[in-house]
Amino acid sequence: MVDGAYRQSVKGENLRSVLSLSELAEATDYTMQLKARKIAGSEGFLIMFHVADDDYYWASIGGWNNANHGVSHVVGNNRALVGVRVPGKIETGRWYDIRIELTGPRIKCFLNNTQILDLND
Numbered sequence: 001m002v003d004g005a006y007r008q009s010v011k012g013e014n015l016r017s018v019l020s021l022s023e024l025a026e027a028t029d030y031t032m033q034l035k036a037r038k039i040a041g042s043e044g045f046l047i048m049f050h051v052a053d054d055d056y057y058w059a060s061i062g063g064w065n066n067a068n069h070g071v072s073h074v075v076g077n078n079r080a081l082v083g084v085r086v087p088g089k090i091e092t093g094r095w096y097d098i099r100i101e102l103t104g105p106r107i108k109c110f111l112n113n114t115q116i117l118d119l120n121d
Helices: 022-026
Strands: 029-037 045-052 055-062 068-075 078-087 095-103 106-111 114-120
Touching: 029 045, 045 095, 055 095, 055 106, 068 106, 068 114, 078 114
Parallel strands: none
Antiparallel strands: 029 095, 045 055, 055 068, 068 078, 095 106, 106 114
16 A cells, blocks of 8 residues: 555556455445556556455456456356446546445445446346
8 A cells, every 4th residue: 555545556457455344245225435546557457345255246447358247256267247238448547446345235436436237146
């Protein structure tokens, strides 16, 4: 962490910050908010949530070679897309406000307060 922010210092390095509160792992209704900025590379952001050991979700914002947004559910070594991918990309050097809202099986993702995904799993 530098100046209160996580920074990727090596290309290909993954940054992870996982809140490991047992209550959060069991929670079904909560909101995650963060700011992110892409400095370089061919992808946008991967944001893990609802993490419980080897069962978790990730929001791929500007994924698939920076062409789409989507959410995947990962269990062990198996990954499945939840719903559909939607077109979207992340600009290099720009700050983004990202919000992920979970309400039961419903997952909503927002980019700069604009809803980009609304899925059920």
